[in-house]
Amino acid sequence: MARIGLLTISDGRDFVHRDIADWARSSEDAIAAALEGAGHEVVRAPELVSSNALASSQARLVAEARPDLTVFNYSVWAFPHFSMLAADATPGPLVLLSNIDPVQPGMVGMLAAGGSLDQIGRVHGRVWGDVADPATLERLLVHVRAAQAVGGLRGSTFGRFGGRPMGMYTAVANTDQWLSTFGVDVEEIDQWEIVRRSELVPDSRARAGREWLEKHANVHYDGKQLTPELLERQIRSYHAVRELIDEWNLDFSGIKGQPELTTHFTTMDITEAFLNDPYDWEGPKPTHVTATESDMDAALTMQILKLISGDPVLFADVRHYHADRDIWDMANSGQHATWYAARSDDPAENLRRVHLYPEVFFFPAGGASVHHIAAPGDMTLARLTRHSGRYRMQVVRGAFEDYGDEVNEQLARQSTFEWPHAFTRMDVPADEFLSRFGANHIHAVPGDYVAELEQVCRQLDVDFQRLGG
Numbered sequence: 001m002a003r004i005g006l007l008t009i010s011d012g013r014d015f016v017h018r019d020i021a022d023w024a025r026s027s028e029d030a031i032a033a034a035l036e037g038a039g040h041e042v043v044r045a046p047e048l049v050s051s052n053a054l055a056s057s058q059a060r061l062v063a064e065a066r067p068d069l070t071v072f073n074y075s076v077w078a079f080p081h082f083s084m085l086a087a088d089a090t091p092g093p094l095v096l097l098s099n100i101d102p103v104q105p106g107m108v109g110m111l112a113a114g115g116s117l118d119q120i121g122r123v124h125g126r127v128w129g130d131v132a133d134p135a136t137l138e139r140l141l142v143h144v145r146a147a148q149a150v151g152g153l154r155g156s157t158f159g160r161f162g163g164r165p166m167g168m169y170t171a172v173a174n175t176d177q178w179l180s181t182f183g184v185d186v187e188e189i190d191q192w193e194i195v196r197r198s199e200l201v202p203d204s205r206a207r208a209g210r211e212w213l214e215k216h217a218n219v220h221y222d223g224k225q226l227t228p229e230l231l232e233r234q235i236r237s238y239h240a241v242r243e244l245i246d247e248w249n250l251d252f253s254g255i256k257g258q259p260e261l262t263t264h265f266t267t268m269d270i271t272e273a274f275l276n277d278p279y280d281w282e283g284p285k286p287t288h289v290t291a292t293e294s295d296m297d298a299a300l301t302m303q304i305l306k307l308i309s310g311d312p313v314l315f316a317d318v319r320h321y322h323a324d325r326d327i328w329d330m331a332n333s334g335q336h337a338t339w340y341a342a343r344s345d346d347p348a349e350n351l352r353r354v355h356l357y358p359e360v361f362f363f364p365a366g367g368a369s370v371h372h373i374a375a376p377g378d379m380t381l382a383r384l385t386r387h388s389g390r391y392r393m394q395v396v397r398g399a400f401e402d403y404g405d406e407v408n409e410q411l412a413r414q415s416t417f418e419w420p421h422a423f424t425r426m427d428v429p430a431d432e433f434l435s436r437f438g439a440n441h442i443h444a445v446p447g448d449y450v451a452e453l454e455q456v457c458r459q460l461d462v463d464f465q466r467l468g469g
Ligand SMILES: C[C@H](O)[C@@H](O)[C@@H](O)C(=O)CO
Pocket: 258, 293, 317, 332, 333, 362, 440, 441
């Protein structure tokens, strides 16, 4: 639920305002009802804005409630300087909303206000139409979700377990830039804490986790790389990280893993999968975005996708391009959130399709990798990357595809079978993608969130780059 401020801007001539006040007020009633109907809290200015003094005072009153987003309503001709004063008293994201009506010139009021705001470089969104029309309401809700994501980032903390993995420049970001652009602080935590604390997890808790995985997923012990003890070590690591998340008040995280833990302790695949999942062996829980290889811009992208969609977010390597099918194998080095196996609310339904395989030669410390084939469906794929120090959000639409067990296996065996795979058709030619995409990792959520991402970028002053389509 978002908190949404609402002000109606009117005509500054008292005799005109008097005649149109009821109409303007009823249009505001309709907007408030539509937003409340969509589950949001609406903070309305007590008075319509029909003077310069009311512009400032009413906007200040609304701003005191610290709304996630403020809507200026234009259902009548509105003096543009009222919008300028009200915007100045509105610190957060702003949307101008006008009706399309031949009698009352609300649209022209919105254009005059919008142009004025453009002149001073004040970022704002614009929506037009009747909020009773679901399509108009949906366009307004795009701005609500984007504002919630931007507001949700500000004041949050990323937990960075370990440092730069295997020389990956793209996994490391400038913390000054993170704070100034996104409002996110970074807490550095040594991976030693995971090792140390994992030993303190009670045996009974680790055993219960292992038994739950043995019951619901398909565990392939081999007596070497994957044993019950190693699986319990992974479960202990999960609880150790959960404890650190609580202690440091972390909102999202990344774990380096390679090479220290994957060579000498165990992989973080179980930890990362179930942090990203909406459940673990102890029951339902909120998702906690966690990026493999402590990839900072991956985690930040995932956190934005989570705040926009509310869903678990996929982290993947752009691992292979099957040119014959024009599809991509988005496989991560050991885990995807298990939710992606069937995208069911019932963990058992997802885990039925999950195989825990012994880790491959890259990871001599062993443990289980979390294998499954992502269930089919439309996706938004995205990634924050940087060009010459400036952030850009690279976005592409696509779909996960399923070809049946036999073909899925044949495709998965061409790369690392034991890892999870999301066979992805992307709405971008391979040449364009490979020549422009700025990272080895990509992230995805079900559905179409391109419009939300575009608004998030406008609010954060990040370049928006749609690939393909
Ligand atoms: C095989 C490597 O160790 C992998 O971890 C590597 O493919 C990556 O995941 C790079 O992002």
